[in-house]
Amino acid sequence: MSFFGKLKQRLMKTSSRIEDGLDSIVEDGGETEAADTPDAVSQDLPQPEAVPEPEPAAVSEPAPVIPDPKPEQSAESTPSQPKPSQDTAPAEAKPGLLGRIIGRKDAKTVTRRVLDDDMLEQLEELLIASDMGVDTALRVTANIAEGRFGRKLSVAEIKGLLADEIARIMNPVAKPLPIYPKKPQVVLVVGVNGSGKTTTIGKLASQFRAAGKSVVIAAGDTFRAAAVEQLQVWGDRAGVPVLTAPEGSDPASLAFDAMTKAEADGADLLLIDTAGRLQNRADLMEELAKIVRVIRKKDETAPHNTLLVLDATTGQNALSQVETFQKLADVSGLVMTKLDGTAKGGVLVALADKFGLPIHAIGVGEQIDDLQAFDPEEFAKALTGLDA
Numbered sequence: 001m002s003f004f005g006k007l008k009q010r011l012m013k014t015s016s017r018i019e020d021g022l023d024s025i026v027e028d029g030g031e032t033e034a035a036d037t038p039d040a041v042s043q044d045l046p047q048p049e050a051v052p053e054p055e056p057a058a059v060s061e062p063a064p065v066i067p068d069p070k071p072e073q074s075a076e077s078t079p080s081q082p083k084p085s086q087d088t089a090p091a092e093a094k095p096g097l098l099g100r101i102i103g104r105k106d107a108k109t110v111t112r113r114v115l116d117d118d119m120l121e122q123l124e125e126l127l128i129a130s131d132m133g134v135d136t137a138l139r140v141t142a143n144i145a146e147g148r149f150g151r152k153l154s155v156a157e158i159k160g161l162l163a164d165e166i167a168r169i170m171n172p173v174a175k176p177l178p179i180y181p182k183k184p185q186v187v188l189v190v191g192v193n194g195s196g197k198t199t200t201i202g203k204l205a206s207q208f209r210a211a212g213k214s215v216v217i218a219a220g221d222t223f224r225a226a227a228v229e230q231l232q233v234w235g236d237r238a239g240v241p242v243l244t245a246p247e248g249s250d251p252a253s254l255a256f257d258a259m260t261k262a263e264a265d266g267a268d269l270l271l272i273d274t275a276g277r278l279q280n281r282a283d284l285m286e287e288l289a290k291i292v293r294v295i296r297k298k299d300e301t302a303p304h305n306t307l308l309v310l311d312a313t314t315g316q317n318a319l320s321q322v323e324t325f326q327k328l329a330d331v332s333g334l335v336m337t338k339l340d341g342t343a344k345g346g347v348l349v350a351l352a353d354k355f356g357l358p359i360h361a362i363g364v365g366e367q368i369d370d371l372q373a374f375d376p377e378e379f380a381k382a383l384t385g386l387d388a
């Protein structure tokens with residue numbers, strides 16, 4: 001199965017929520033016509049170019065999270081340029097929900113509904129229900145409506161327009177973790193308990209190792225013995241040393257020791273796990289600040305990245321986590337985990353729209369290779385259920 005196919009399958013809960021919602025919206029007041037009837041979008045607007053068949057080689061493998069080592073001189077990875085929304089009107093691929101239920105329609109018919117205030121409101125509600133957030137949902141629907149109000153649209157056409165809007169919002173934030181010439185490059189990993197920090201560190205360590213980098217991990221959540229053990233398991237899997245300290249000891253002193261070891265080993269990267277006890281923010285803030293203070297005794301430019309790991313299944317709560325952690329630490333980028341099996345994948349669009357923080361990677365499973373570079377176009381297609 002192609003990479004796109006896998007991502008779509010993993011984002012199935014969100015995409016089927018959007019697909020089913022769109023089916024019902026268009027069925028509700030739409031009219032069925034012959035599939036070869038020119039649609040309202042293509043009648044009045046420039047015809048889209050034929051979408052070429054994707055080259056199998058280009059999509060068969062997930063893109064690695066590790067960026068091309070060439071841009072090492074530059075501190076910033078090159079952001080991709082936002083692409084203007086296109087009036088793509090893909091052909092109707094399958095009957096709507098009602099059609100599927102009663103099984104009466106075939107590929108020769110397509111249902112289109114006139115885009116009016118009611119339909120716009122239903123679209124807004126659907127996007128809000130997919131965790132895109134109110135502001136983003138309103139902006140996306142307004143952009144879709146611009147120049148198309150009063151025209152007839154099919155589900156496939158709306159999906160295409162929606163995917164274009166989502167990709168446009170996501171393009172500027174899709175940036176791999178920047179690699180610096182600094183040795184060790186210190187990556188501080190923060191996030192609430194259970195968001196997937198340990199798992200993400202394991203996956204990252206494995207990918208860096210596979211890219212020929214030497215890595216040291218520091219098990220900075222010294223308050224939970226289970227967290228330390230879990231990190232050791234991931235370290236073994238990735239073939240990377242994990243520095244630990246006795247339960248309850250000072251994470252900052254562990255971070256200092258880890259810095260010393262990483263320097264002595266000439267390691268390329270030091271990944272530091274941290275505790276995520278948000279119940280006591282003052283303590284956590286002090287703990288993170290102390291970790292930063294001690295590692296700066298060794299390298300005043302460290303940490304070079306502060307990664308906030310967010311759990312997609314928490315939906316809108318991810319937005320308040322970003323706000324909180326931006327106050328606790330100088331967050332430089334995001335990793336969104338558990339995008340597989342959630343109906344809340346739309347929160348990534350809300351995050352990009354609201355904060356504009358780089359999204360370095362997405363977690364799509366519990367296995368070591370289930371961390372992928374964030375590809376806005378693939379994500380938009382998978383989220384909306386647009387066929388490849």
Ligand SMILES: Nc1nc2c(ncn2[C@@H]2O[C@H](COP(=O)(O)OP(=O)(O)OP(=O)(O)O)[C@@H](O)[C@H]2O)c(=O)[nH]1
Pocket residue numbers: 191192193194195196197198199200221227230275276337338339340341362363364365366370
């Ligand atoms: N399905 C899925 N599960 C994930 C993903 N990432 C992490 N998990 C699971 O989420 C759970 C919590 O992950 P951890 O890595 O332990 O989270 P943590 O933030 O380190 O948690 P604490 O150690 O309690 O702070 C584990 O059961 C992981 O297997 C993902 O991308 N997809």
